[in-house]
Amino acid sequence: MELFVLIVWAPLVLSYGAGSIICAVLHGNDTDMLSLLDFKRAITEDSKGALSSWNASIHFCNWQGVKCSLTQHERVAMLDLSEQSLVGQISPSLGNMSYLASLNLSRSMFSGQIPLLGHLQELKFLDLSYNSLQGIIPVALTNCSNLSVLDLSRNLLVGEIPQEIALLSNLTRLWLPYNKLTGVIPPGLGNITSLEHIILMYNQLEGSIPDEFGKLSKMSNLLLGENMLSSRVPDAIFNLSLLNQMALELNMLSGTLPSHMGNTLPNLQRLFLGGNMLEGFIPDSLGNASDLQHISLAYNHGFRGQIPSSLGKLMKLRKLGLDTNNLEANDSQSWEFLDSLSNCTLLEMLSLHSNMLQGVLPNSVGNLSSNLDNLVFGRNMLYGLLPSSIGNLHRLTKLGLEGNNFTGPIDEWIGNLPNLQGLYLEENRFTGTIPTSIGNITKLTVLFLANNQFHGPIPSSLENLQQLGFLDLSYNNLQDNIPEEVFRVATIIQCALSHNSLEGQIPCISNLQQLNYLDLSSNKLTGEIPPTLPTCQQLQTIKMDQNFLSGSIPISLGSLSSLISLNLSHNNFSGSIPIALSKLQLLTQLDLSDNHLEGDVPVNGVFKNTSAISLEGNWRLCGGVLELHMPSCPTVSQRRSGWQHYLVRVLVPILGIMSLLLLVYFTLIRNKMLRMQIALPSLGERFPKVSYKDLARATDNFAESNLIGRGSCGSVYRGKLTKEHMAVAVKVFDLDTQGADRSFMSECKTLRNIRHRNLLPILTACSTIDTRGNDFKALVYDYMPNGNLDSWVHPTGDRNFADQLDLYQRVEIAANIADALQYIHHDCESPIIHCDLKPSNILLDYDMTARLGDFGIARFYIKRKLVPAGDSTSVGTITLKGTIGYIAPEYAGGSYLSTSGDVYSFGIVLLELLTGKRPTDPMFCNGLTIVDFVKRNFPDQILHIIDAYLLEECQESAKADLGGENNAQQCLMSLLKVALSCTRQTPNDRMNMRESATELHAIKMSISIPAVM
Structure with missing residues (x-):
């Protein structure tokens, strides 16, 4: 056998x-x-x-x-x-x-x-x-x-x-x-x-x-959240004494919670029942479940009665979310829960948004945990003065008190919250002036003070808020001029100052490259629209109605290709309507009523849709589409002198024949050009047009000597455009490669509507045929003279001390890319997932400013439905995209594309920047990854894993007796901590890019800028 x-x-x-x-x-x-x-x-x-x-x-x-x-x-x-x-x-x-x-x-x-x-x-x-x-x-x-x-x-x-x-x-x-x-x-x-x-x-x-x-x-973990389960939760489940986690959130469960559940679940650590239809009272016995760390009963709409003060016995409690219910507090006894929670020294989040809490917010709120990160009492029935003791909560990043009836001034204590990122005080009855101390909160990204009774000037100290993205001071009684300092905050995305008593001219608005919403309506502003306004190319909404603005409507507004809504009504504008407005493809709402405009009304674009425009009160306008019922514009008098009759009878026909011949000639020329030009994705009027001939001349016929890189979809050449006298990088797509055409379209679509100082700026696109009749597609960018980050982290040949990135430069580059990702993730109207973040896609400008490029496989995404904060999910599942080593682990399982995937890739890039090792280094084998490698040595052995140049820099600083080693080590520790937080296995456990950018800027500020020699 x-x-x-x-x-x-x-x-x-x-x-x-x-x-x-x-x-x-x-x-x-x-x-x-x-x-x-x-x-x-x-x-x-x-x-x-x-x-x-x-x-x-x-x-x-x-x-x-x-x-x-x-x-x-x-x-x-x-x-x-x-x-x-x-x-x-x-x-x-x-x-x-x-x-x-x-x-x-x-x-x-x-x-x-x-x-x-x-x-x-x-x-x-x-x-x-x-x-x-x-x-x-x-x-x-x-x-x-x-x-x-x-x-x-x-x-x-x-x-x-x-x-x-x-x-x-x-x-x-x-x-x-x-x-x-x-x-x-x-x-x-x-x-x-x-x-x-x-x-x-x-x-x-x-x-x-x-x-x-x-x-x-024996059950310890019962996790059934985000399904479509209904009916009651079986009572017997609340008797499973070994239960550690009960997560039944985002279903359609109903009924009440057993009064004894805290006694029968002594080992419970996490209770997630939010997003259901539960009702009744919160069991007082929950205070006996001494291991509880996280309680979420939010968005049930049915919990009522008082919040048990017994929750104050939960010494391990970190998060308490009871939003959107009918919970009550209207006297000292029912507010005792707040006093008791001061015993929970680990508490990080207290969120009671949209309940029925009444009365004055107790001063004991300032006695809550020094670890408190989120404090939310919005949409209740609170009134009276705001306790200044809130200023004791120095670690707060979010303070939400909107939609109440708070009165009185906001005192200077607000400036004692240095970590605050979101301040939500809108829809109250606050009075007095806006404290200048708000300018001390330099991490603030959201400032909402709308619908109050603030008066006085807008504080110029807002200029210090260099991370501010959303500013809403509308519906107050603010006076004086708009400080020009406000429009120096380059990060502002939305600015609403409407319905105040602001006066004077609109300051120069030229530095707001991310601004997409500007509302200055219902004030007393005078003068003309600043000529610099069209430099804000992301603008989608402009509201300047109900003011005393004058002059003509700038023709340059027609360059705002992203503009959707423009309201200039009830002002003193004169002159004609710029035809350029009719060329704005996205413009769907236009109100120019009650001005002094005259002349022809355009007939194209938004002016075709009479329901989208309003022109009433401009008595000298004429023409337009028939549906507007405007008077006809006056014609030349029929009575002319004899020589005029001669011109009409003799010269006009001759000129007509000549015009016809010219028309035929130019038609032939145009048809010839059209054969050389195929469909190009609209990039807007601000992008110059270039031909294949222009690009061939710029790159010496795409000479090998000008080749600066190859990618999966094509090659990149250095060049110089003759007309513009501009150094450029030309990305030529290899259309024989699968997906190259789709990559070209994706990059055009993505880069058409986004602008940020840390994104690689696209100059134009070319989609035509070459001299052999083959399809040709290329993108033209600003040339980045310092190449890509990969060539700096992994230089070829012997390392030269003078040519390496020092610690400050690496932090600066990391912060630049974090800013770029924060912008595309959080600050675009349609957020974007890059999908292929890696060092070779990070370019470096003349001054080593980092710019993120290559959006060839980027994706727009939307939110599927109500999901936990930060869990934004893409339109659909994916085939695996990106580069091995940088791809988020969840993508391997066919998970939805999400911004968390980019966060993971960013964390890998940051680890590579600090260790000098690629994630595909041969040492990472047998299950060991770069993340595991760093984890094993963090925090005690980090000097054994960092890039040799950084180690040398630390040692040189120490030799110089500058205390540099300790300072550098602390910086490295902080950077590695951010990187490890970004590369956690579970997407929901990762920090988002807004948080990452905040951390990196704080680290950057903590180290000295190298002295200029």
Whole structure:
């Protein structure tokens, strides 16, 4: 028999070596090896070389990821290839390895269906999470009777959870979140008494939570959030004494909470019941669940009565969210909960937005935890003076008191909140002047003081708020001129100063490159529209109505290609309506009524739609489309002198014939040009037009000597445009490459409407045919003389001390890119996901200012529905995009595109910038990543992992007795902390780019700028 087997296996003996094959035959483990080889054949890409050791020179029990059982004649007992970025399908041959006890293929890029593994009677651990597996959960899996852990999370699975899963009597963990599973939760799960974890969140499950779950006495984690579950939560679940997490948020659950739940759930740490239809009282017994850290009962609309003061006994409480309910407080007794919460010294968030809290906010609010980050009392019925004790809460980043009836002034204590990023005081009855101390809150990004009774001037100290994005001071009684300092804050995106008594001229507005909304209406402003206003190319809405503005409407407003709404009504404008306004393709609302305009009304663009424009009160206007019912514009008198009759009868026909000939001539020329010009995505009038000939001349016919880089979709050349005398970079797309045309269109669409000092500015685009008649597409950018970041972090040849990036430059570059990502993530009307952030896509200007480029695979995204803050999800799922090493781990599992993916890539870039190592460095193998590498050495051994030049810089500073090493180490610690926060495995655990940018700017300010020699 052995001879027969050897004959059959002869080809394998030649391919893989006689020793291992004969050994396999003699020990009867040939089936396992064949199964592993079948598995390898199904892999189409192995970027990390995880299977490179799977060859004949090594016994298969020693192949990477393979472990054999010594007690079972070297049969495979474990296969662990997690986080290896393998691409392909999972071979069903794995189901033949009958002694396999553990199979871990998580965090890769497997696709296709889950294979039939029902013959694996020894299988105890199965983890296929974070892949792109499709189809249904095979019923055959339930034949693996010893299965203890089943993790299929973050795939693309559909269909129902098999009822037969209840046959897995040894199951302890069932993890199926982030799929597309439908149907009901199998009640039979309640019979698996060993179950400790049921995690089914983010699916489309419906029906009720099975009553049988009340029998799972070992349950510690029940996570069913973001489904469509309804009915009541079974009372028996509140008796599961080992329960650690109960997360049932964002369903349609109803009913009340048991009064004793705090006593019967002594180990509960996290209670997430928000976004349901629960009602009744918050159980006083919750204060007895002493391990509680996070309570969220928000957005139920039904909780009523008082907030239990017993919550003050929760010494571990960090977050308390009770927003959007009917909770009450109207006397000293019902406000006792606030006093009691001062005992919770770890409290970071207290959010009571949209309830029925009444009366004066107690002064004890200032006694809350010194760790408090968010304090939200908006949309209640509070009144009276605001307690100055709030100024004690120095770590606050958000203070939300909007929509109440607070009165009196805002005292200078507001300036004692240096970390504040969002100040929401709108819709109250505050009086007095706006405190100048607000200018001390330099991290402020949102300042909302609208709908109050503030008077006096706008403080010029607002100029200090260099991160301010949203400013709303409308509906007050502010006087005096608009300080020109306000329009020096380059980060402002939306500015609303309407319905005040501001006067004088509008200051110069030229530095607001991110401004998209400007409302100065209903004031007493005079003079003309500043000629610099059209430099704010992101403007979408301009409101200047109800003022005393005069002069003509600037023709240059026609260059605002993003403009959607323009209201200049009820002013003293004169002259004609600029025809340029009719060329604004996005303009859909135009109100020029009640001015002194005259002359022809344009007939194109927005002027075609009579419901979109208002021109009343301009008595000298004429013409326009018929639907406007305007008087006809006057014509030349028919009575002319004799020589005029001659001109009309003789010269006019001659001129007409000449005009016709010229028209024919130029038509022929135009048709010839059209044959050279194909459809080009509209980039607006501000972009110059260039031809193929222009670009060929600029780059010496795309000479190799001018080549400065190659990418997946084409090549980049250095050039100089003759007419503009401008150095440029020309990105020529290789249209034979799959996706190149789509990349060109994507980059055009993305860059057409965004402008930021840290984004690579596009000058124009060219879509035509070359001299051979082939399609030609190219983008033209400003030339970046210092190349890309990759060439600085990984220079070729010997390192020169003088040519390396010092610590300050690296922090500056990181802050630049964080600003760019903050802008595209948070400050664009249609937020953008870059999808391919890496050092080679970060360019450096003359002064080493970093600019983010290459938006070829960028995506716009929207929010699906109400989701937890910061969890913005894209339009759809993706095929994996980006560059290996920088791709967020959730994308490997087919997760939705999100801004969190860019955050992860940014964190990797920051780690690379600090360590000098690429994420694909050969040292990162066998499951070790650059993130793990840094984690293992943080914080005690960071000097062992940082880039050698940075280490040298630290040591040189120390030798100079400048205290530099300690300062530099502290800076490096802070930078690595930001990077590690950005690269956390779970997207929701990562900081967003607004937070990252804030941290990096703080770090930058903490170190000295190198002295200029």
